[in-house]
Amino acid sequence: MIFNSEMETLSREQMGKLQLARLQETVKRVYEKVPFHKEAFDHAGIKPEDIQSLEDIEKLPFMKKTDLRENYPFGLFAATQHEIVRIHGSSGTKGKPTVVGYTKKDIENWSEIVARAICCAGGLPGDIFHNAYGYGLFTGGLGLHYGIEYLGAVAVPISGGNTPRQITLIEDFQPRGIAGTPSYILNISEEMERMGLDPRKTSLQYGIFGAEPWSEEMRVQLEESLNIKAVDIYGLSEVMGPGVSIECHEVQDGLHIAEDHFYPEIIDPKTGEVLPYGQEGELVFTSLTKEAFPVIRYRTGDIASLNPEKCKCGRTTMRMSRIKGRVDDMLIIRGVNVFPTEIESVLLGFKELAPHYQVVIERDGALDRFEVHCEVKQDFLAQVGELESSSEVAKLVKAISHEMKNALGVSVILRVGKPNMIGRSEGKAIRIVDKRNNVLI
Structure with a gap:
């Protein structure tokens, strides 16, 4: 040294x-x-x-x-x-x-x-x-x-x-x-x-x-x-x-x-x-x-x-x-404690996904709805064409959801979008969007 x-x-x-x-x-x-x-x-x-x-x-x-x-x-x-x-x-x-x-x-x-x-x-x-x-x-x-x-x-x-x-x-x-x-x-x-x-x-x-x-x-x-x-x-x-x-x-x-x-x-x-x-x-x-x-x-x-x-x-x-x-960033999803980094670990284990994501929390009646938003890489999109009609994308969503349940112990709603769907940051990334209180973390 x-x-x-x-x-x-x-x-x-x-x-x-x-x-x-x-x-x-x-x-x-x-x-x-x-x-x-x-x-x-x-x-x-x-x-x-x-x-x-x-x-x-x-x-x-x-x-x-x-x-x-x-x-x-x-x-x-x-x-x-x-x-x-x-x-x-x-x-x-x-x-x-x-x-x-x-x-x-x-x-x-x-x-x-x-x-x-x-x-x-x-x-x-x-x-x-x-x-x-x-x-x-x-x-x-x-x-x-x-x-x-x-x-x-x-x-x-x-x-x-x-x-x-x-x-x-x-x-x-x-x-x-x-x-x-x-x-x-x-x-x-x-x-x-x-x-x-x-x-x-x-x-x-x-x-x-x-x-x-x-x-x-x-x-x-x-x-x-x-x-x-x-x-x-x-x-x-x-x-x-x-x-x-x-x-x-x-x-x-x-x-x-x-x-x-x-x-x-x-x-x-x-x-x-x-x-x-x-x-x-x-x-x-x-x-x-x-x-x-x-x-x-x-x-x-x-x-x-x-x-x-x-x-x-x-x-x-x-x-x-x-x-x-x-x-104060810990999420409680149906009684289970979850940190954003645990979600990140699951998502980045899939080579088809870009390393960008957000957790979106909204009030759904008397309950809170947790969604995980992520995006595919450009080369994967070129292979499958339209996301909505692709059987490969359906398989990917199923695999991610299964792994998320195993890792976190709770199911979440998964939204997989096109490249650049998640806003980019020039400093700290915004990982949690809490629409209940208009809070970005």
């Missing part, structure tokens, strides 16, 4: 000592500088000096996204305005945006964390890196950008959108790496094919994809369509941004957490009880080095599990599973 950190190979004991020291500093900082945290600690009967072991973190109260909105815009900052050098935030589509701040030291740490992540994904100093994450208040674009430069690679800050221009720059600049949402990078691949170009023959060798849950089947689509190694990156603005964890290109078996900066837990989303390693639950993070916007036991809403075992790549850092979905 060209760019590595001793932090990635510390023993569990060494990492624990470092985490405890940094946790104690962080707890002291928020207690002294953030009234919200002081009030929450006092209400729980906790003082900073009560944190004498990592296990004591369970005494601390949780944070959640509503706390950010209720303290909008700067009520949770632990640094003065003169110390803040950057502000990021969410889109605010569900009300006021969540706002986070960074000191100069925070930006330096974040850049180093992302540089480590890019190296973990197979990146090298000197790479040309095509960054198709959105720039602006969203942390993805600038987060990757500073890490690319810290690594000593060449950043192409293309951002999202304008797909023909994306393709032109990939053809002309010959990047080795690419980053973006997996759904949008697949859009780029499809557009290349429509233009008569072979996406497998570009200079790209690895891709870093995140900002939306995606399945192993989606990974296969990305790797086969672009002839690259596709790795999953995780992050969220409240905790830092991209780079909180990432898969290694050598093994691609769980995302390595930057444990020297973030302490992870998995809890039961209903009771808040900390769950053992390997058990699935809600992912919780405590920041250990952030100055401007520390978070204490922040409930991410993401569903995952933790694995402390040393990876075959040699890194000893804790790994988290890929995100299965979000607590």
Whole structure:
């Protein structure tokens, strides 16, 4: 590995000592500088000096996204305005945006964390890196950008959108790496094919994809369509941004957490009880080095599990599973819990289908009607002609429905349409259309 950190190979004991020291500093900082945290600690009967072991973190109260909105815009900052050098935030589509701040030291740490992540994904100093994450208040674009430069690679800050221009720059600049949402990078691949170009023959060798849950089947689509190694990156603005964890290109078996900066837990989303390693639950993070916007036991809403075992790549850092979905994205279909990624896994197992789908929920009398909308590939349509009258399409629908029932434990209404029936996104794909409440997720 060209760019590595001793932090990635510390023993569990060494990492624990470092985490405890940094946790104690962080707890002291928020207690002294953030009234919200002081009030929450006092209400729980906790003082900073009560944190004498990592296990004591369970005494601390949780944070959640509503706390950010209720303290909008700067009520949770632990640094003065003169110390803040950057502000990021969410889109605010569900009300006021969540706002986070960074000191100069925070930006330096974040850049180093992302540089480590890019190296973990197979990146090298000197790479040309095509960054198709959105720039602006969203942390993805600038987060990757500073890490690319810290690594000593060449950043192409293309951002999202304008797909023909994306393709032109990939053809002309010959990047080795690419980053973006997996759904949008697949859009780029499809557009290349429509233009008569072979996406497998570009200079790209690895891709870093995140900002939306995606399945192993989606990974296969990305790797086969672009002839690259596709790795999953995780992050969220409240905790830092991209780079909180990432898969290694050598093994691609769980995302390595930057444990020297973030302490992870998995809890039961209903009771808040900390769950053992390997058990699935809600992912919780405590920041250990952030100055401007520390978070204490922040409930991410993401569903995952933790694995402390040393990876075959040699890194000893804790790994988290890929995100299965979000607590609030879970669909309950006739009493059965279903995540969109589980639907995606079934659909992408059929070579006749394009990797685009939506779950549409409507009220049907006193009940909810769940439909899964998907589309066939252009070459399959050319073989069968009209979808409505094709016996091959009827067989396909029957096979998909059967597999869906086996995988999910419940039947859904399946709608198979022509290519490009599903709207394309230049950022996060819209997977759930809830017409009961006019909500897009």
